[in-house]
Amino acid sequence: MAQRAVWLISREPGTPFCSTVRFSRRYPTVEKRAKVFNGASYVPIPEDGPFLKALLFELRLLDDDEDFIESRDSCSHINKTSVYGLLIGGGELWPVVAFLKNNMIYACVPLVEQTLSPHPPLISISGISQGFELLFGVQDFLSLSQKNDTELNTKLNQLPDLLLQACPFGTLLDANLQNSLDSINFASVTHSQKQPAWKVGTYKGKPQVSISITEKVKSMQYDKQDIADTWQVVGTVTCKCDLEGIMPNVTISLSLPTNGSPLQDILVHPCVTSLDSAILTSSSIDAMDDSAFSGPYKFPLTPPLESFNLCYYTSQVPVPPILGFYQMKEEEIQVKITVNLKLHESVKNNFEFCEAHIPFYNRGPITHVEYKVSFGQLEVFREKSSLVWIIGQKFPKSMEINLSGTVTFGAKSHEKQSFDEICIGGTAYLKLHFRILDYTLTGCYADQHSVQVFASGKPKISTHRKLISSDYYIWNSKAPAPVTYGSLLLSESLCLLSESGKVRNKITSRPMRPSGNSR
């Protein structure tokens, strides 16, 4: 379950291979064991330089895409997890857990306590999940309230000390590095025997509990008879419990109104001490029916000091908040577009903001736009070849708005316009960005009475809610569009990139199906 080495590599243009090793840590005692366990299949941990090059090659981050290279491009070289084998010095270093996130490559090599040839299945290696958890922990630590490069550097400089605390011998003690940072600072606090390892100190001050529910809604809308639109709500409940005592017990309940959409696929924080089986089993895999468990969802827990994500859930709401269509037709150097958006009447018509972004890929810069909007304003980004329709804070009374226009493009210059693999020809989308405060699509809420605290003093309880759009796409109905399996279940005679898009008469006649994965 130990790690042999850990690396952090930042992607920086202008450096060799556009990458720099920002942090690395080796664990020689673990390496000692690796040598014994792996026997003849043992490959030592390389120095940073060779490791970097081999990893970038495997991740396809070296800019040598021109030629077919068998060891990378062969059809049988299939990677289905973020675990790689790197060819280094004639041997294969495996398993290397690695992923790229926000221009930073996170990598580690877990110890495998047996021979490596043939590769044992990943599921049998305890160090794999530990390695992932370590890298996720580092990633969380680096991304937490990080705003600029200076802060990133400060955090990177803290990493050696933090790992000395959280992972002194390669066996991870705590993936929450912030916790380790606090424990360095909390060193003088006296501990009692039942102090949990995930809570380095105790809170002193006014008791207060804050709960915020953030729902993100995704959607893929096609406006086609034969492809169902999909949408899905993903909720995150974040808590901060400032309560005195070592192990205060708290129960937080989430409730739904009578017409609310049941919460499903609930994943909870490890501090939750017990879980109702109805919560455990409610899942988007099952068909929805009236018997679905609709709360209240009770979470008894002993909270950590810091802010934490109490739970995540998904939900299948009956209608998408905004239903629309987008029609785009190519006519030589210009395209004609028509957009229609309709806010569902049940949705709170009070946005923090609401915008529709209409990008045009694989084309030249916009040279001319003629348009008509029934509401809001249109902004034109000529060089980026995109339009932004700013809808504002409210939809009009009719709840329905339109945009129509003609966009003319100049000659394509390869440097500036980005290539897109999907939006070829007529395949195009518009993406909605909106945020509604104090509102959830499922109706899910936590009120003051829903929080029980078994500790001294009555805490102040504050709750927040918001709905955010995320990956909310409306595809051009006049051209093929990428779909998921879920969208196809309603029809039998489609193809993946549907050729036929029929104009519907009424918006509601479209086949619709909540859930599913979207972009």
Added chain:
Amino acid sequence: MGPLSRETWAQRLAAFRASPSAFMAGPEGEDLGRDLLSELRSDKLSEQTKVSLLALSLEYPAQLWPDATAAEAAATSLLDTLVLLPPRPSALRRPLLLAATTALVAGDALGPTSEASRRLLPLLLGLASGRDLGRGFGPASEQRPLQATACECLRELESCKPGLLGGCLGLLRGLLGQEGPVQPLSLLLALALRNTLVIQARARARAGLQGLLMAGDTPSGGDPWNWALAEEGDARLQPQAPSWPAAEEECGLAVLEPTPEEARELRAAVAQLLDTSYLLTPVAQAQLLWLLGWALRGLRGQTPVLFKPQLVRLLGTAQLTLLHAVLALKAAFGEALFTAQDEALLLRRLTVAAQHPALPLPAHLFHLHCLLSFPENWPLGPTGEEAAPLLLGPRLCRGLLPSLLHDPMALLARLHLLCLLCAEDEEKEEKGQDWSPRHYLEELLAGLRQRAALDGGPRASATLCFQASYLVVQCLATQPTVLTPLTHGLARLYRARPVLAPHFVDLLDRVGPELGEPLRVALRQEVVSRPGRDEALRWHLQILAEVADGNAQSATLGFLGAAAAHCTDWGLQQALLRVCRALLRAGVGGGLADLLQALARQWEDPDGRDHARLYYILLAHLAGPKLGVALGPSPAAPALASSLVAENQGFAAVLMVQEAPAPIRLSVGPHRAAGPGPVLQLHVEVLEPAYSLELRFRVEGQVYAPLGAVHVPCLCPGRPCRPLLLPLQPRRPAPTRLDVRALYTTPTGLTCHAHLPPLPVNFADLFLPFPQAPEGDKLGFFEELWDSCLPKGAESRLWCPLGPQGLEALVSRHLEPFVVVAQPPTSYHIAIRLPPDSRLLLRLEAAQEDGVPVALRTDDWAVLPLAGDYLRGLSAAV
């Protein structure tokens, strides 16, 4: 070197980290380890700098102190530094403990005879027990972190020397029950317990488990270190993790049967650990579960129900490690811990985790892997292969199916699942309800091909398309309904983007005939049906070289003929010639000869022209099988530098004659004194089959006329071959040696040349009898010959020693054919003809017991000494 400043150290450390090997090879390398230790006691450096020095020693002890002696000295020095620290708070104590532990372990210095080990271990155990170790060990506020660190150090020592803490189980239990820090003590106890059980099971011996678990907080009998147990564990470090069934067999664990009292104690210890496990961080909880699962696995009578209360809590979380640990328990205990319903629930949670939008992609992919390697209670398929668990029906999978919008890895992982579903779905296929997975698969592949076909698109999307196709063929090779559209789709993809030819060649090389055969046909069709004059010509030729065979000859040749005119540069010509080679190997004849001739005339580049001509000559002169071998992959590749054959050394190897150690043994058989001239009778034996053997002889000294070669069509080991007759034509009657060379073809088609050991031709091998003397007057005939030798010849008398057999045996053995007059046992007259035209006459008369006087005459002076040697050697030859 004097004390260094902070900046100097910072630079030095940075230089070291940039490339440790380069730094250690440099001038400063040697002193680094020593400097580092001495600087730790310097007053000039800040604690922060010292911590960074210690951090370096934690990472690179093997470079700083490369052998056990140096490591021992370093650990001693680090411990001294620790003891000498002033009793105020210091950031150095923890890293010093870690560094001393690391130095000992990494330097292989840990052991009962190591002084540093004997200092470090009691110190660590004392700290871990929370004992007061005096003012050297810092203020009270530092005790707690030091206690935890000491536990971690002990855990690392126990990991590297399993069994070391076997005697401390009771002590650790006691500490855990009191006020020790929960997490470090729990993990340490669990590891020590696991190691003890495993070593005992392996040694098939038990040293009072109960005693170990019960012992109070001071270990009885002095030294708590169990070096003996550690030695047993040391023989082979025990895997901590694989409680996986597959790994179990090789471990050869005996089942341990504890007594009821022991079982009770053990249960209590495990329950104690599990009850407080919620106080551990999630990753530590997972480690605890792996360890305890492994510890209890081999124990008979230990039901794993102890874990049950933890499971619901664990299944609800989003933590990768916790779900993974539950899967480990599932693999370890199967039905004993998970009923069928539990298994179904676990699968559902895993399915949710594999697609939950709140989790990151790497977690999705790992969960998906776990799903396909799910440890089922009653697995159906073969172990070790990825398969969809039985309970994972199409309904559960619906959200896990791939779409074009997924990241490549997610797409491939999900595609694999889809393929497995399609394989299962084969029978139900015809019902036509909803969207069949197969139909969806087809459309998905079409989408991938469409993306790969985009002009100027990244290579990654092409690679993805081919990986997906390969995966599908691997899983669904038996389903023509899948393969047919795939074949057509790929052919269309080639038409749209011939630049992907290397991917096609790679795919063809790796898939079986199910896809390979039809795809070859389709691609050949695709290439030859279009005029080959565009810029894609080199790709077309690359494809043709892969797919060209005996079929559709005329179309292929037509295409090549048309393309030849456009092959203006060397590369294209070579590409075209490669296709010709492929055709040659496939045995294409007539039309190809015309094409090659045309190429040899038409092209201007001499290399291309020569090649074409060479191929033409090969085609015209070599029989099919030989041609196949000549153009096939190289069996043995001697380095040859001819540019003509540089492209394939095997080709050269086949057409050139190979020098080889001879697998042939040649010997001279018994002398045949008959016929007009002397004839050598040769026996041939071979060690391996040889075909078309040709033996060539050269006479040393040219005493005979040149000899003709001897041919043998086929020789096999163990199959006797009729003697070969080699007629000799002496120019002088003299013995000599024959230099022998063999030329033959091996079963692999190589022509080999071997130099055999020289063959001796003896004087006696030349002997021939005179034509029959007239009956009745043999003596007269002999006397006539005798007299004719003089005066131009020579006469001699000599003593021929006789062996125990006497004269009669000697004559019958060696001279029988040449006897003219015999009066056994005392007198013989012998006449020998020596080609070309000499004679040797012997009178053997009045033999005595140990010899016979011989009178000899010859008409050739030169024969005399030879005859003398011959006669004197006769008795020895008997």
